[in-house]
Amino acid sequence: MLKKIGRLDNEAKKEIIGLLDTIYNLLDDNKKAKAEKKLLELSATPNYFIREFVGKELINYRDQRKIMPIAKKMLSHRLYGIRATALFYFYQRYIDDAEKMIDILEDTFENVPWEAESIINEMWKRYPDLMKERMKKWVQSDNSKKRALSFHGMENIAHSDPAFIMEFISEAIDDDTMEVQKKITHILTQVARVNPIIVFPYIREWLCEANEKRIKTIWVSMKKLANIVIQKNRREKSQEFVLLTQQTINDWLNDENENVSKMGERLFHIIRS
Numbered sequence: 001m002l003k004k005i006g007r008l009d010n011e012a013k014k015e016i017i018g019l020l021d022t023i024y025n026l027l028d029d030n031k032k033a034k035a036e037k038k039l040l041e042l043s044a045t046p047n048y049f050i051r052e053f054v055g056k057e058l059i060n061y062r063d064q065r066k067i068m069p070i071a072k073k074m075l076s077h078r079l080y081g082i083r084a085t086a087l088f089y090f091y092q093r094y095i096d097d098a099e100k101m102i103d104i105l106e107d108t109f110e111n112v113p114w115e116a117e118s119i120i121n122e123m124w125k126r127y128p129d130l131m132k133e134r135m136k137k138w139v140q141s142d143n144s145k146k147r148a149l150s151f152h153g154m155e156n157i158a159h160s161d162p163a164f165i166m167e168f169i170s171e172a173i174d175d176d177t178m179e180v181q182k183k184i185t186h187i188l189t190q191v192a193r194v195n196p197i198i199v200f201p202y203i204r205e206w207l208c209e210a211n212e213k214r215i216k217t218i219w220v221s222m223k224k225l226a227n228i229v230i231q232k233n234r235r236e237k238s239q240e241f242v243l244l245t246q247q248t249i250n251d252w253l254n255d256e257n258e259n260v261s262k263m264g265e266r267l268f269h270i271i272r273s
């Protein structure tokens with residue numbers, strides 16, 4: 001009996017492969033309706049890992065002409081698990097055709113948000129240059145969920161291209177939706193932890209002409225970074241991060257810009273305690 005939650009062990013994977021073999025045999029015998037019914041039953045699960053495994057395994061069936069129309073129908077099914085399984089199938093199918101996969105994600109991200117985020121994160125690892133190009137368009141969307149999703153997974157280039165991230169955030173720093181603001185504070189915190197020397201000058205620049213909303217966004221990130229500095233757990237921080245954050249806060253204390261100096265004062269109270 002497959003678990004409703006949790007990762008799959010080898011026995012569970014063998015069980016699923018056995019169920020898929022039954023489905024494939026039905027397709028071989030041109031019993032499409034029965035095969036589709038069994039596939040929907042297998043996919044209609046709350047277990048993320050089953051959906052992922054089933055979706056990706058479907059690519060191994062030898063006659064993809066029979067799988068494709070079923071998967072297309074599944075992508076718009078009323079049940080979440082079935083839609084999610086189909087999305088993983090398409091990701092595996094178009095794993096070497098990133099443009100095609102991004103197009104599919106554009107059509108499905110609102111209906112399959114968890115799996116879309118997972119796939120987008122992987123695509124930042126595999127296709128960073130293409131993701132930079134396409135996410136620049138997403139962040140300009142009228143859809144706030146799409147704008148928020150444009151930030152997801154960007155921490156994967158925090159080491160390799162922090163300047164891109166900071167310029168990207170600059171374009172959206174004053175977005176008036178909570179979804180986008182949460183994404184900004186998350187990615188800002190992540191990139192500052194690995195590349196503080198790049199990040200802090202940008203933040204100071206944003207603060208100089210900041211309104212109350214922007215100051216709040218920056219405060220959420222900087223407060224988290226200051227708290228990391230005083231943590232005892234060394235795995236959360238590098239010595240360079242600690243020293244640069246402390247130095248930046250001290251510099252901001254005496255900054256000529258009122259917004260910057262006030263932020264420095266608030267942060268100083270944290271690292272001094």
